[in-house]
Amino acid sequence: MNNNADISSNATPSFQIPKAYLRYVSILEFFSFKLAAAEITNRFFTPIPFKTPKREIPFIEQSKVEVIPVGKRQATLHTYGSGSKTAVFIHGWSGRGSQAYALAPVLVEAGYKVVAVTAPAHGDNPGKRTHMLQFADALKATGEHIGQIDALLAHSIGGAAAFNAVATGLDVKDLVILGAPSSILDVIDDFCTRLQLDDRYKKYIEHHLETHFYEDVEALSPRRRAAEISGIRGLIVHDKQDIDVGYEQAEALHQTWSGSKLLLTEGLGHRRILSDETVLNTVVEFLTSN
Template sequence: MPNSVLPHLSLHLMRMGFRHLGPFVPHIAGYWACRLWFATRRSPIPAREDPWRNQARIDRIDSAGRPLARYQWGAAEAPGILLVHGWNGRGLQLGAFAAPLVDAGFRVVAFDAPGHGDSPGNSTHIFDYAQAIQRVAEHSGPLAGAIAHSFGVPAVARALLQGLSLPRLIAIAAPADAEFLVQRFAQHLDIPESVIAAMRARIERRFGMDIFVRLSTEAMLAGQRIPGLIIHDRDDRDVPATHAERLRHTWRDAHVIYTEGLGHNRILRDPTVIAAATAFLQA
């Protein structure tokens, strides 16, 4: 069966299973929903990323006994900027930032999170993600700042609570709260509320009853005194632009730039966005 058809068929079957069988066996369906919540998938790599990969110094570093793929551009002695991709993404998705930042005098560091890109595994969670960020930072010298995209933003926020030090942070297309992510997950797979409740119960037993409150991006950044730049597209269909204002309201040392017509991912390759990010990190 063609690869382009199989994912759609699998998604259709999962939706049917959750919708029609889930209400009768919510605990069993909740188990599978929980497995899918932590599961990652890799999308095809576009040709536009080839030059960014070819120009990078690529190696692997250890995080909790697992290797992480790391990419670096620029002089080894230059101050570092860490690039953090989102869920089901990869470090090279932010590769368009590399050359402009190197030209501005920075060293640029990207990596593939556990279960993403060239790093092994097929599942992860935010604590694992945050630990990986810390390990990359420890192995990559002094950092002058970070640029994070989508789920990468709450992962960085969690890493900050775990001891990561950053002089500046740029948050692109960031979700403001974990509850939104749960609802989007349920809508995408057509999961009934009884199954979501069972999934929540499993996650809360593992990580604590208030896990979805504690891992709200706006809550994690509320106490941080880090100069920040929030960039969000008004036409983002994955994370509505209202999330940017919510973050700005609680993250007092940040300001917002809105774009239009770029969506959730193309914003990472827009020259105006890259120029604004570079200028902020140079300030």
């Protein structure tokens, strides 16, 4: 997914694959490819539980917390502020709603109430495994729970979920996508590259997704879904030093998302894009420009 050649020294991936796990997969493969592939597929659906950093605690403490059902699962909502308009934020893989800690205050100042969604199997929600379509279901359940959504802001794989939620009925006025992939197949490719796996595993995961979820998995990609959400204003923000999701993903999405605006930043990587002052100001300017 990432072809960047100008990675800065302070750009680090969101997580590192332990060498012990790579050795474990190699041992499984020695005995059986199917056994190794089944383990890898389970890993593909398993978020990493990170500890909530101290900088996000004030946002959590100052928010109203609700738990809502998402099918047989649950999502957690943190509502911050009480503006006349509503902005919803959803995080990326292995993230949490409190990553809106820097975004929420500037949106509240601009007149929004902010609802941050923590997806199933993330944060304190039960479960070990989930997938992008459950993120989308969490967004639709949020819409049913809170009513009108004026702005939807989504980070990383949450961006892919946002496109799928909107394309299948979630009503929003503005959509802001930050550091998100534009292709599901590229997500699979990146995952397998990180784990040093060959094309057999890519095909295995793709086949699993198409067997259990959707017959054409790439049809769920933002750059394909973009054609289905015409009329919604869009802003794409991506950093050129993002080594989790290469910025060419944003360029590809921008080309297929008619009328969207694109902001490419420098030196923020995959996560700091959520708290950078220039990015926050650009987002607020975009949302308040109608």
